[in-house]
Amino acid sequence: MVVLLAVCCLPAGSAVAQAPAFTVGNYHVESSTRVGRTEFEYTIRAEVENGGPAARVVAATVLSSSPNTIILDNSLSFGDVPANARRTSSDTFRIRQNRLEAFDPSALQWNITFLPDFAISMVEPAPGALFNRFAVRVRGTANNPPSSVVINGAIAALEGNEFSATVTLREGNNPVTAVATDGQGAVATASVQVTVDTTPPRVTIDSPRDGAVLSEPRVTVAGLVNDIVVGTVGPEQAQVQVNGRPAQVANRTFVVMDVPLSEGLNTITAFARDPAGNTDTRSINVTYSTAAAARIRVVSGDGQSGPIGEWLPQPLVVQATDVDGNPCVDKKVIFKVIQNDGVITDGATTAQALIVRTDVNGFAEVSFRLGTRAGMGNNQVSAKIVGFEGEAMFCASSTVSTPALLVLDAGNNQVGVVGQPLPRLLGVIVVDAGNNRLPDIPITFSVKEGGGSFYGESSVTVNSDSNGRATALLTLGAFPGNDNNEVEANFPGNIGFPVIVVASGQIPGDPAETSVSGVVLDNSDVPVPGALCRLVGQPDAVLSDENGYFQIKPAPVGAVRLVVDGATVTRPGAWVWLQFDLVNIAGQDNTIGRPIRLMPMDLDHAVFVDDTHGGTITLPEAPGFSLTIAPNSVSFPDGSRSGFVSATIVHPDKMPDPPEFGQQPRFLITIQPANALFDPPAPMCMPNLDGLPPGQKTEMYSYDHDLGAFVAIGTGTVSEDGALICTDPGVGIVKAGWHCGGDPTVSTPVTPVAVHVSRTSLATLSARGSPGPPGVPAYEWTTEQTLGTHFPQIPAAYNSQADPNMIQLGTLGASGAPAPGGLARVKVSYKCQNGQTAQDRLDVAAFGVSAYIVPDESDSLRADGSCGTITIAGVTYSGQITDPSGITGTFCRAFLRNVTLNGTGRALDGRLIKYVSGGANPDNATFTVVPDVRGSCNTPVVAGGTVARDPAIIPCGGIIDLQGVGAGLIANDVGPAIQGWRIDYFAGFGRAAVAGWVNRVVMGACNPPTASCPGYRP
């Protein structure tokens, strides 16, 4: 091998950090030819090895330093050669060699030319970077000077190998992609994913109270810190300082012990910062007084901690003293739990508020059982004596307990490509008895059905993160089906239910056939026509039709965002908009898996907000609901600061997207216009339909349209009378959208109710629900969204309690009616023994089937062999025609009339006679002899194998199975008489082929399935 200098083709002055180092060798003789007594010509292929960075368009020319080796053809091409890789030449070179002398490879001197590889990289921002601003500077570098760089649509400034631009991002996750081109036309790209978070955290101080008079020189400061995050707020999500002292943060709460006070008025300031750099500050004033006064002070018990729901080891003790500092005996001390849902006891009574009398030393004490929500300083008890200055405050922290519940968080009911990973992770959350998220719990995901895998294994164990969340990515099994992949998630020692997650596998088809469809309904299942449905970034938009149905086709494959905008809805009212994230599968009709619930705004109860006006929204149909909006607090999506804000109740089973954290909220509200921002957050109260106990803390959730997911916005507390859940101070609606609250559902099994309907034959459907018996399952079958006339029907009666539940489909026109069939969406609803329901659906088609034939001349013969007659449109044809135009021989006139009617016929001698021109009368017509019979698609028709159909229903070349007619029938004929769900079955030659034929309407299934002609599975 010979190592040679490589010559790059860059313009003069261009710099290359490291030149590729090429070695040409490994010669392979492709052919040889004797051209003289001792001389041969060789055609040789060679290999190049690149010991340096990647290079493009590598080529070489060769010289020989040996008189015995003459170069005849001196060039080779290697194409692009990656770094440290070998490539064989795409062509050959030729030499003439004297065979008396040995070939010396070292005599070949190679000169290499190449273009340097073109690559770019991002310098800033770093992957995963967080910003609290929308304008972000992007900087990168290329290995060669680029000629142009475009970053997220912005043209970058160029300086040598470096490029930079300032791009505008949007709230939430953003891809930043740079596309660079060099002078030779090579294109390179680089991307990073960054997040914009302009929403500041919210910090409030619960203890001590603003304006409190304190009698101790140090105080415990506790409060809430909130931010809009998917999980909870801990030290990773927010840092808090109080008067410059770092606070302990956990589960949206913080505490700082022993904050020093000066005598007199003190300002206590809490400062919070989130990872994006957004900050918030809250201050209160307290007075430290040493003046003579009757006081109540903390003696002991403050600052303790323990697991949720446990009694603290030390009692909470206060002392009452008079103006001289002497103990006050028999004073009534009012102990009251003011934060969290803990209880206190004096040994006789346990409650959230008690009166305890001071003893001879002025002491009074209670024992304190912590509440169920974990946090720092979030269990607070106040102690007061009427007429005494100030109050004594106790703060205690509660830690999480042992795992008690596993709840589904995300990823259920996904649809993916068979054998491919699902679009989204499967997520579960493990919580304790107080619904506090537990980190570091091993969660095992196991494949139960469908043959899928987790990273090549049938199960995987993942420790829960700081949000109690464990995720795993399921790769679907090899077979398509509805909910045919089942995964169980569980943790060791779980005494509750495991979480069951199901997913469906589909086989991708022609990308050009990809579509997105849906049905837009209101809260009462009434179709919403005229909704503008579009995919973000795509030019075409469609309106939902009178049935609320829409289909966007073609649609891109992969991740898309579907926007359903009610601004164009034709029904009265002002309608909201919604958006959904989907991952489209090629060739499939992709849906969100449920109706799209669009509702008009409730303008009757809206409030107008501007710089000077605010108000409180209440709803007569939801007593207790209130949303309080401060003046000058709303930024509307169009950038204005004035407008109407409305709230509308959403039926709980018709929420637009299932909330995470295992919630099944009974109260859901939509606040419009979506994406309006509230600063400060708008406090909200809602009916406590979940029946949570008084004082309990629970998470409040909002659907964040930017993140495409429900996010926790902070905590709410159940009112003392248990009637309401109200957002805690500092917590409220930050961004308009869908909102709910509550704990993970524990009253019903964690196992989701599911039903799977399958087509066991062309006319039989079977539904199986889970969980199944014991119990009394109930199935309800309905049809909807029918097209055509004689669409498949469900039977009027069936055993709704059988499991699996099977029905036999029929059609209205099944009794010999020749009418077209139709398309039906058969829907099954499964109600299991606990009252929960699930739905599944299947599209099925029915076809009206007739038959057609090619006429056979034998049908025209009488018993004696003479020609019979045919009468068509009142004209009778009989006798014979000899040598009609175009063909020779004698034929029955009736037969030839049948040929002009049908186009082709089979003569007695077996010839296939085809009509060419001249009209219906065979005496004037011209014929020809053809080798086969061809239909309108100009393809040969096959008896018992060809059908004519409407190409709008079954595309050309499609295969269809027809109940009672045949399977694998080829759709390669058409005709104007066959429209809609009609099939004409080519039976063969002569009337014998259709003897006894009766038209019918039967079930059909197509392969490949289409929207208008489904297969056995949707």
Next chain:
Amino acid sequence: MRTLLVLSLTLSMLGVESCNSANAISSEGVLIRNSELWWCVLGPSPVELQLTFDGLPKSLPKWDERGLRAAYIATRLPLDSDCSVAYCGVWRYGQTNISLYPVFSVGSNEVQYVTSIADFWWVNNSVIAVVGHIHPSASALELLSADDGRILLSQVGLGFLISPDARHVVHFGEVPHFVSAESKRGSVVVDGKTVFGGELEPIAYEMISNLAASVTFSEVAFLARAREDPQHVEVVIADLSGVKNRFALPTLGEVRSGKVVFSGEGGGLIVVELGAEAWSVGGNLLTPKRLSRPSIERSRQVAPERVHRGLEENAQTSAVALRPKRAEAAE
């Protein structure tokens, strides 16, 4: 009193059962059950009356407009004695016997070209139309008298429009199926006479569709597209004597999905819709006039209510035919 007497007599002679609500018959209707014709009479005491007992396979039960006669199609008898493709059965109110009229019937030495029944309806109270299926490109029509079963008219083609008095029939002409595209020439036939296309035109029209007739059937209009000029769609207006006028529309719209309607404004004005566009043609217009959407709605006229347009009927009429309300007065 007379009606009650007849009905009582009928009930006594027929099998009587309670109406089965599972059949979802929302008003008085005739239906086929177990190959027999039944009538479900709703009221305070709903009953089902079995009207036929012959065991022949039946389909498409339909009342006439008065609700005094119900007809249906019965498929061939086991013994094909008179070489019929099917029979039209007619049940008359108050009578127990059924009239069975053969359709597409031929003599024993003739060739039958219809393979099955494709459609069937009452043209008026005394004429029944039956469409026979030939192949994917053509059908056959027979009009028969409901009184005696006489065949009044026989035609071959597609898309039959029949005037309410059954005196006029307009349809697309016969087109062979198993031929090359060059051999297919579309045509329009009015009362048996080709008025457009076929051998009348120097070029072949590969697509003729959306046939519409004026209320009086004095004019017909349709869309046509020549094979040699696929860039244009023609609106053709014809009467019994031939083509009267034709307009070329500047559109590539799918012809078959279009719509042609004789305008309610009269004067021979015709509204043509193709895709999202619409034009007004005919009348006094020299060239097609593009219409705005409100104009379309304003000028639209419902097609003559008794003109049958082939296989477009409501599904319910095929399996269960509801009895016209006006029948009560007739009784």
